Amino acid sequence: MPDEFSASASPSIKPKAMPRIAMVGNPNVGKTSLFNRLCGLRAKTANFPGSTVEAHVGKCTIPPETVEIIDLPGVYAMDLALPESKLCRDCVGGRLEGLEPDALLIVVDATNLQRGLRFALSLAASRRSMLIALTMTDLANARGLSIDAEKLSEELGIPVIRANGRTGDGVDALARAIEFARPVPFAHLEAARAPGWIDRQIQGSLGGAHSVGGESDSLSDRLDNAFTHPFLGSICFVLLMVGLFFAIFRLAEWPMDWIESTFGWVGAETAAMLPEGILNSLLTDGIIAGVAGTVVFLPQIAILFFLLALIEDTGYLARAAFVMDRVMCRFGLPGTAFIPLLSSHACALPGIMSTRLIPEPKDRLATILVAPFMSCSARVGVYVLLVTMLFPDNALLAGLAFAGCYALGAIAALLTALLFRKTILRGKSRPMVLELPPYRLPCLRTAFFTSYDRSIVFLKNAGGIILAICIVMWWISAYPKSEPPASAQALVARAEALGINSAESEALLLEADLLAAQQQQQHSFAGHIGRAAQPVFAPLGLDDRLTVAVLTSFLAREVFRSTVTVLVGTSDGDDDDRVATDLRRATRTDGTPLFDAATSASLLVFFVLAMQCLPTLAVTRRETGSWKWPAVQFFWMSGVAYAAGCVTHMLVTSAMHSVGGLT
């Protein structure tokens, strides 16, 4: 009966409302797979007070009772000066309020017993009840290792169970053994502390230390040589990332469209169902529109994390980190920062959330702070509009300007990282040392749970702080209410005279709505703020309408397009050519074009560099555990954008004067 603990007849964990088990182990030992097997979807990500390191808390039913399981982050040792080790120390030591574990489930890689047993013995001193799960038994079997778990259990005096989180083998036996967890008896502990004990156990249980994967693996060697090769490794990495990037955009397209249309339908139905007034406006324009603007990114997040988990599970990601480390370290960033920065091209939210791949806190913080510089998909609409204004009849220059926006964002991110690492995040980036996990087929189940977990975290965020911010922004745009101007009322009267079903009357009503919206925007709190702030934005060439559009776009940059079409008086917001034509014709009070070349260029540069995404700030706050870093991010990026916009306006204006005008 090797997988059933029978050293004692009676359970050792005292019955209580819900026993709590803490899972601890080295990284890459299959701990998360085991946790997912035990808890399934009944798990959530938990941030503990005073720590930005995450753990997962789940429930596992072992009839007749339910056990709470805390999946602590993987650590190589409990006494290291790393946030993960501190969290594990605090949890095992009972210093996390209300989260003191009743027992420890120590996860040990069966192919690396030397390190795993050393780690387990370091925990035995805590005198907590414990049991050991031996994972990676499939790999151990493939290497011809026959592990005598029962003998090991007798030597340690605690249950030792073989369990495979990927296949589910032994997981039930492990769950049943939890109640038999107990502290390692003193006599066993004393014996285990004797020099050479671990070697003797390995010898006895497995037939020699060198049988435990001691020989080098030629296939792994060949793959490692290819994947970490400066040239070949770079090509592999670039190809994989292009595939990843393409998949995120392509696969997310349909669900994103679906979410947008569903929220649009819900908004329209709600607006039709409720009487006109404050509640209607709050629900449709504030809550539904605000949440829709954030939830629309959910498919990108789910797909990114699913694919990243698959890639990570193969063991490739650790190799790729070395390839990119050569480039990134010149800017004070680790190789592992490349994936979050690349992901930020789709959306900064998953990019920032994926910085959890980066082990060093300062490296991770620097990556979070610069990730929003990368041009995300939400910027594309603004880029298209402004590039079209700049180069209406030159596709080549328009294409170059578009590519230049992406390059400018990436350069700004790398230079900012370099600056931050030399100032506020001072400290030499530690040269990379990574464990290279064995190559293996990825586990779809683990990838699904990772993706599900990240998606839930994101949705909770959208339902909390982002929703609150959306309501505030709605309020300053919607209040105080102003009456439609006389011209709008006249249009409505004309439309009524024509009859409700004629096409002409519909056009008149549409124009009347537009005038009313313009009036509302201009007289709302946001409009007043815009006019007050106009002198600040004058060096970028903005008048008061463009200032309001820029200020409201701090909610989300894609709002710029809709605001500017309302303020300038373009009627069809979905038709790109019509919008561009109308905006090109728009003039300032002095009759000069509103979108002259200098203003279009300065706005383009401003939008490439500015921090105009409230969900990103909210996620930065969540990931860094403080409002300080979103503030740094906001003021730095907006400051750089403003300065660069002013310089661009100045340069283009002087160039136009010398050439004789471009527009």
Add this chain to the structure above:
Amino acid sequence: MAAPPNQNQGRIQNARPLSELRAGDRAIVQEANLDAEHAATLAAMGLCASCELTICRASGRGSPCIVQIDATRLGLAPEVAQQILATVITKPCDCPPEGSCGQQPR
């Protein structure tokens, strides 16, 4: 992270940085000139004084040195490999793969 001084005096004199070792070399780690925190992390990962390792991939210009210690495979940036001194105990032989010297062919 350093071996006891008297015991390994001779070995340390022959020790060379990991960055200079070739793929297939087996070596015993003698010391590492790293800060205490970094050395403690490496030790917890399995790379400590007196441990025996195999070079799986030699350190190249800007590319990592990959070593195997028992079942643990570690990638070390060249700067780290340069700071870890080890004594070679077995070199890969120059025999063709079918050679009968008993050592791991190069």
